[in-house]
Amino acid sequence: MSSRKDLANAIRALSMDAVQKANSGHPGAPMGMADIAEVLWNGHMKHNPSNPGWADRDRFVLSNGHGSMLIYSLLHLTGYDLSIDDLKAFRKLHSKTPGHPEYGYTPGVETTTGPLGQGITNAVGMALAERTLAAQFNREGHHIVDHNTYVFLGDGCMMEGISHEACSLAGVWGLGKLIAFWDDNGISIDGHTEGWFADDTPKRFEAYGWQVIRDVDGHDAEAIDKAIHEAKSVNNKPTLICCKTVIGYGAPNLCGSHDCHGAPLGDDEIQATRDNLGWPYAPFEIPDEIYAGWDAREKGKAAEDAWAEKFAAYKAAYPELAAEFERRMNGDLPDNWQQVADDYIKATDEAAASPATRQASQKAITAYAAALPEFLGGSADLTPSNLTSWPDAKTITDTVADGNYISYGVREFGMSAIMNGVTLHGGFIPFGGTFLMFSEYARNALRMAALMGIRSLFVYTHDSIGLGEDGPTHQPIEQISTLRLIPNMSTWRPCDAVETAVAWKCAIEKKDGPSCLIFSRQGLPHQVRSDDQLSLIAHGGYILEDCDGTPDAIIIATGSEVALAMDAAKQLTEEGKKIRVVSMPCTEVFDAQDEEYKESVLPPGVTARVAVEAGVTDFWYKYVGNTGRVIGIDRFGESAPANELFPHFGFTVDHVVGAVKGVM
Numbered sequence: 001m002s003s004r005k006d007l008a009n010a011i012r013a014l015s016m017d018a019v020q021k022a023n024s025g026h027p028g029a030p031m032g033m034a035d036i037a038e039v040l041w042n043g044h045m046k047h048n049p050s051n052p053g054w055a056d057r058d059r060f061v062l063s064n065g066h067g068s069m070l071i072y073s074l075l076h077l078t079g080y081d082l083s084i085d086d087l088k089a090f091r092k093l094h095s096k097t098p099g100h101p102e103y104g105y106t107p108g109v110e111t112t113t114g115p116l117g118q119g120i121t122n123a124v125g126m127a128l129a130e131r132t133l134a135a136q137f138n139r140e141g142h143h144i145v146d147h148n149t150y151v152f153l154g155d156g157c158m159m160e161g162i163s164h165e166a167c168s169l170a171g172v173w174g175l176g177k178l179i180a181f182w183d184d185n186g187i188s189i190d191g192h193t194e195g196w197f198a199d200d201t202p203k204r205f206e207a208y209g210w211q212v213i214r215d216v217d218g219h220d221a222e223a224i225d226k227a228i229h230e231a232k233s234v235n236n237k238p239t240l241i242c243c244k245t246v247i248g249y250g251a252p253n254l255c256g257s258h259d260c261h262g263a264p265l266g267d268d269e270i271q272a273t274r275d276n277l278g279w280p281y282a283p284f285e286i287p288d289e290i291y292a293g294w295d296a297r298e299k300g301k302a303a304e305d306a307w308a309e310k311f312a313a314y315k316a317a318y319p320e321l322a323a324e325f326e327r328r329m330n331g332d333l334p335d336n337w338q339q340v341a342d343d344y345i346k347a348t349d350e351a352a353a354s355p356a357t358r359q360a361s362q363k364a365i366t367a368y369a370a371a372l373p374e375f376l377g378g379s380a381d382l383t384p385s386n387l388t389s390w391p392d393a394k395t396i397t398d399t400v401a402d403g404n405y406i407s408y409g410v411r412e413f414g415m416s417a418i419m420n421g422v423t424l425h426g427g428f429i430p431f432g433g434t435f436l437m438f439s440e441y442a443r444n445a446l447r448m449a450a451l452m453g454i455r456s457l458f459v460y461t462h463d464s465i466g467l468g469e470d471g472p473t474h475q476p477i478e479q480i481s482t483l484r485l486i487p488n489m490s491t492w493r494p495c496d497a498v499e500t501a502v503a504w505k506c507a508i509e510k511k512d513g514p515s516c517l518i519f520s521r522q523g524l525p526h527q528v529r530s531d532d533q534l535s536l537i538a539h540g541g542y543i544l545e546d547c548d549g550t551p552d553a554i555i556i557a558t559g560s561e562v563a564l565a566m567d568a569a570k571q572l573t574e575e576g577k578k579i580r581v582v583s584m585p586c587t588e589v590f591d592a593q594d595e596e597y598k599e600s601v602l603p604p605g606v607t608a609r610v611a612v613e614a615g616v617t618d619f620w621y622k623y624v625g626n627t628g629r630v631i632g633i634d635r636f637g638e639s640a641p642a643n644e645l646f647p648h649f650g651f652t653v654d655h656v657v658g659a660v661k662g663v664m
Contacts, residue, residue, distance in 0.1 A: 002293040004221045007042065008034040009277045010077060010290050012250050015069035016273060017283040018090040018097070020264045025091060025099065028247040028260040029067030032218070033152060033183050036243055039224040040150060040181075041074055041296070044232075048300030049079035052107045055329050056307050058147045059110050059126045059425065063119025064154035064183065065100040066262065072097050075108040077286070077294035082106060084284055103424065103452040111424050112452050115444050117160030118417045120180060123151040124166045125421020125430075127178035127238070128396075128406075132376070133427045135402035137325050142314040144307070144325065147177070148232070154183045155193050158201055165414030167238075171209030174398040176235035179228070183218070185247040191258045202242055211239040218243030236398075250277045328374045328427045331455070331511055340371040341505040348501045349534055352526045357519040357559070358461040360497035362387035364504040365431075369393075369404075372429065372508070376422060378406035379433040379459075380415045386433030386461045412438045416445035416458065423454045429508060431457035435467075436476040436518055439483065449514035450488040456514045457507050462521045463493065464614035465649060466560055471639030480518060481619035484587055488513040492586045493613075495562035496524050499585050502537040506589065518559070522642055525563050527583070540589025543601055545569055547578035553608035553660045556582045556623055561612040561651065568656035579660070580606075584623075608663040612656060614649070629659045 011034040019025035046058045062071045069090065076082045082096060089095035096106050100114030110126070113119035127149040134145035157163050170178055182201065186193050202212045211234045216227045224243070231239035248260030251273045265273065274280065281287065315322035327334070334340075344367040348360075355363075369375045369390050379388045389405055396403035408415040412434045419430040439446065439460055449456040465475045483491045490510060492503035500519065507515035527544060536542035541556075545566060553572075557565035562583050569579040582601055584590055590598065602609070602623065609628040611620035617632035624630060633649050640648070 002289050004035075004038055006290060007293050008038040009250070009279050010286055010294070011037060011070060011073040012277065013274070013279050013281065014073040014076070014087060014284065014286070016251075016265050016270050018069050018072070018087050020267070020270055021088060021283070022091040023264060025069060025264065026066040026262045027069070027265055028187070028262070029064055029154060029183060030070035030073065031251065031260070032185055032245040032247045032249045033067065033070055033181075034249070035219045035221060036152070036181055036224055036245070037070060037074055039221050040228065041078060042294070043225055044228050045150070046147060046303050047108075047296065048304045049075075049108070049297050050301060051304060052080065054304050054307070055426070056145060056147050059123070059149040061110055061119045061123040061126070061149070061151040062101055062113055063123065063151050063157045064116065065113030065119060068097070068099065068101050070152075071101055071109065072106065075106065077291065078296040080108045082108070084286075088284060111421065112448055115448065116156040117162040118445065118448060120151050120153045120157050121162050121166035121414055121417035122421035122424060123149050123178060123180070124170045124175065125418035126425040127170065127175040128173060128418065129422045129425035129428055130177055131173075131175060131401050132396065132403070136373075137321060139314070139318060139321075142310070142317060144311050144314050149178050151178070151180045152183060153180060155186070155188055155197055158182065158199070159197055162413045162417060165411040166418060167205065167210070168208050169408065169411065169414065169418070170238045171205075172398060173396065174209070174236045175238045178238035179231045179241065180239065181241045181243055183245055184242050185245045187247045187256070187258050187261060189258060189261055202240070205240045209237060211237045213239065213241045216241055216243050218245035219249060252276045324373070331426065333509065334371055337371060341368065344368070345498065345501045345505065345534065349498045349529065351497070353497055354523050354525045355497055356521055356523050357494055357496065357500045358387050358521065360500040361459065361504065361517065361519050362390065363497070364501045366390040368504060368508065373404070374427060374429050376404055376406065376428040376430040378408050378415065378431070380408045380412045380438070381410045382434055383407065385435070386459060388431065388433040388459055406432070408432065412441040413445055416442035416456070417448070419456045420445060420449050420452070420454060423449070423456045424452070429455060429457065431459055433459035433461065435462045435474060436460035436479050437462070437474050439479055439516070446483070446489065446514065446516070447486055450486050453488055453512045454514065455511055458514065458516045459519070460516060461519045463518045463559060464520070465633065465637045465645045466614065466642045467521045468642040468645065469639055472636040475637035476615070477633050477636060478616045480613070480615045483516050484619060490515040490586055490588050491518065492516065493518040493559040494585045495557070495559055495583055496526050498526070498529065498534070499537055499583070503585060506538055506586070520560050522560065524560055527562065527566065537585065538589070539593055539597065540586035540591070541582055541584035541601055543580060544583040545579070545581035547573070547580060549578060550603070551580040551606050552578045553610065553664050554580045554582060554602060554606055555610050555612065555656065555660060556584055556620070557612040558584055559613070561614060564651055564653065564656060565612050567653045568660065571653060571657055572660055577660070577664070608660070610656065610659045610663060612651070614646075614651060627663060629663050631656060631659055
């Protein structure tokens with residue numbers, strides 16, 4: 001039987017060989033954390049390599065994702081569908097082993113990591129999802145949700161501000177099944193960290209309310225195992241295990257140096273490492289006894305089979321709950337969803353009310369939440385302004401685990417990355433709100449949601465200069481356009497309550513990517529539509545007002561500017577002009593329509609076009625062309641009431657009319 005050190009050395013060998021073959025990568029962290037990984041994965045992790053999607057598996061997150069060969073080695077060795085040839089293709093085009101772990105590329109990778117600090121934050125979301133799902137579904141004698149979330153993180157994750165946001169919340173919530181391993185090696189790319197990272201990290205986490213296990217020798221298997229058992233014995237606090245390690249452990253000349261952090265060791269140092277570790281095997285060669293020591297397929301199948309028996313008993317006792325659990329973990333919507341949503345949209349249209357779209361959003365949330373127990377709402381300390389709560393919302397706390405609403409505090413980035421973790425865990429559709437301006441704080445988490453193609457819903461209110469007196473620090477100008485530039489993101493800016501209801505429906509139904517829902521502070525008038533127009537809102541752009549025959553000009557608008565476009569069209573029509581108004585609440589969805597539909601809305605032959613939106617102008621030239629005009633704002637706003645700001649920045653009927661005449 002192979003020793004634990006031999007098993008860990010397999011990770012070291014595969015990691016240094018793959019990085020060397022790719023001629024790029026980070027061998028230091030995998031070599032330094034190999035012993036911790038061996039103890040965790042062979043002694044504690046509950047997982048089934050043959051079914052990476054098993055609902056009650058433990059979740060493992062490599063937050064310091066630059067050390068990706070660590071997780072690839074673990075997945076290969078334990079029996080996942082990741083071959084030795086896949087490891088040899090590390091960092092190559094279309095391989096299953098990209099430079100940083102990517103969700104959807106590699107079986108067993110739970111989240112895309114690399115931007116430091118987001119992995120630990122995703123892990124907080126996963127642990128929160130586990131606790132909440134358990135509280136909602138477990139019953140006496142039937143614990144079908146009962147797993148841990150483990151996360152590896154390094155000094156870089158600790159330095160990133162988002163780790164403070166997320167780990168503070170994890171302590172407040174008392175997430176006892178979250179166990180983090182800090183790779184305390186004192187090295188980052190620039191060298192020894194004492195010149196820029198001198199925090200007393202254990203005290204910091206104790207202040208957050210975590211259990212902290214200090215000074216664990218990260219190369220002593222017995223000490224690591226003891227620490228994990230201690231961590232699992234406490235169920236009302238997350239645990240930080242502080243592991244003292246040597247980066248590049250085993251490399252005789254480079255270990256403990258930043259020189260092995262982010263570069264291949266080199267052929268000579270690799271041979272010296274083999275000699276030093278007593279690893280006499282060729283590159284990428286793993287002996288059968290090492291594979292046998294790692295193989296987790298039989299144990300994993302037995303663990304899942306045991307759970308399946310528990311779930312069968314649960315299903316017999318609680319058939320409706322079991323069916324609901326399966327539906328939610330599959331990400332499917334309820335059977336009555338379409339009817340609920342369509343009925344609400346129709347009722348909203350018939351009501352013909354003219355609220356602020358943030359108020360319309362709250363009504364839509366209320367209506368849809370009644371049909372979606374998987375809704376998990378929240379706000380970054382702006383619930384009364386974002387209006388993201390609803391009458392039946394129940395706030396999650398350290399003592400209330402079965403809720404469906406989260407007060408995240410002033411933590412926009414943390415909120416967004418936690419939501420991503422919740423989505424990745426499964427069983428929930430999370431949404432979280434803040435002011436549109438503060439999407440800037442959260443931007444990388446939005447990008448990660450889009451990159452992973454997951455259903456996180458980001459709610460942004462106070463969408464323009466229409467928020468008024470708070471002034472340019474809070475008035476978004478470039479934000480909507482830049483959100484539209486994120487691939488796989490759907491950015492909805494509805495013009496009234498009806499479009500708001502449709503936007504929510506479309507965002508909820510989009511399983512393969514995130515959505516931004518952007519709402520106004522001020523009231524927006526109801527727009528009258530036919531049933532056909534109502535059905536076309538979901539196309540992202542549609543004809544809201546038309547004329548007989550070919551239009552002389554087309555006005556395109558979104559959000560609060562649609563009403564302005566309609567008023568301008570009315571005046572132009574009275575002057576004998578043939579005008580079409582296109583409402584385009586979601587440009588990404590419109591762009592995805594077939595050419596026939598898009599040309600029916602924006603005929604190529606009609607080049608007289610004006611776009612109107614209270615934001616930067618450049619984005620809109622893709623629709624109006626070189627001969628068109630865009631009425632927008634290419635400077636920062638001002639502090640004043642909204643009804644003064646709009647005319648001040650040229651959002652008037654006369655200005656739009658003049659622009660249309662100019663392009664005609």
